[in-house]
Amino acid sequence: MTNSYIIRSRRKNEALRRGIHEMLGFNGVLMTDSGGYQVLEYGDLQVNYKEVASFQARVGSDLAVTLDRPTGYPQTRRVALESVHYSLHNAIATLKEYGDSKTVWIGPVQGGLYQDLVTKSAESLWKAGFEILALGSPVQVMENYMYSDLARMVLAARRRVPYSVPLHLFGAGHPLTMALAVALGCDTFDSASYILFARNGRYMSRDGVLSLDMMKYIPCNCPVCVRTSVRELREVEPNERIKQLATHNLYLLREEVESCKEAMAEGRLWDLVEEKSMTHPKLHDAFIELSRHRDLLAEGTPLLKDRGLMLRSKQDLERPELALAAKRLSTVMRKSSKDAFLLPFWDPVPARKSGLRVPAANVRSDIYKVHPVLGVYPSELDFVYPFTQIVSAKGVALTMAIRKATADLRKLGYKSVRVSPSWTSRGTPQDVRSIRTRRGAFPSPRSSSARLRSLRHP
Secondary structure, three states: OEEHHHHHHHOHHHHHHHOHHHHHOOOOOOEEEOOHHHHHHHOOOOOOHHHHHHHHHHOOOOEEEOOOOOOOOOOOHHHHHHHHHHHHHHHHHHHHHHOOOOOEEEEEEOOOOOHHHHHHHHHHHHHHOOOEEEEOOOHHHHHOOOHHHHHHHHHHHHOOOOOOOOEEEOOOOOOOOHHHHHHHOOOEEOOOHHHHHHHOOEEEEOOEEEEHHHOOOOOOOOOOHHHOOHHHHHHOOHHHHHHHHHHHHHHHHHHHHHHHHHHHHHOOHHHHHHHHHOOOHHHHHHHHHHHOOHHHHHHHOOOOOOOOEEEOOHHHHHOHHHHHHHHHHOOOOOOOOOEEEEEOOOOOOOHHHOOOOOOOOOOOOEEEEEEOOOEEEEHHHHHOOOOOOEEEOOOOOOOOOHHHHHHHHHHOOOOEEEEOOHHHHOOOOOOOOOOOOOEOOEOOOOOHHHHHHHHHOO
């Protein structure tokens, strides 16, 4: 991504003659910004949407942002509303006049901290025909550690727009916020943070941004860091130090992006966001805000995953996977006999293999178990994700009370609800254990390779 306003101001003739791809020596997809951020920083630059759009189309931008006016922070509601109207007018006018060009136009979403204006801006742009949106004005919010407000801004932009519409986030180049932004629904980012931080002697790390003057060691193995030390970085010529720091920062940001992609592929993006949230109190507040909107997150959450769920905090009880499972569970809770048999605690081993006293196969009775989060469920769902694919920290997922579990089954119309005798002999739900033989700390059976080794070496 690059800035069309800066190129137009400094290398206009060259860009028009050679095209932006040849000028930059890059054959991939190129995205250009309109110069809206420069308007925010330096005031009115005396340009109009036609000049900006025409230049971007003529130089061959693949993706281009229409001329906008970032809301910024702090701003009054009146100023925010004006920025929304100005940006929306330019966007729609650009799409009408230049929509037939090869350039794909991106609609800039404005409104700042006023969530209703952000939602209105995003919805209006989508209805106008924009296939990609970009959320503006987050830089100053992030600079002030207002990560919860950032989360609310992104969620407001997503609320009335289909999940399939890509959302770009302007100015998102901090290593701690990328996982959060991805989880909220952002697809692409841009930022000059790598070079801006380098000019100020700031070194990006997995846990935040460090000051080179206060560092003693280099916690990185990128191609830049393995060849130098903190002392050598301090003593090198200033321009070379900036170059090395900027290159390292780019490697670190790439690592963060790849970590997000791998976490998504493995189904553990939520876990990555939670881990990052532990690095800063304000970031943890943003994670709590994220957990309050599982209805929006559920739309992009797959029904099945290859990894189990880890419940480490009370925020984990709001995971969208659990919300989806609860919704599906409500459609399968039907009785097939007059009697119900309840195992009033959760155990990851199937009911008939657990060693517990359950009705014989010839006794007609529906067998239920109690999940620590989802509540009562048919035992046939033992192998269905995520009923037994959960690892919970002690005290996080509390088993439902036996009285409520029984009442829920009574509501289904069962004539009788029998409770496993194990309930009275094994203590509280948190203390209950299966009577099967355990091998070590994990309840899973031995692997086939382990059984083979035991045969070879008795």
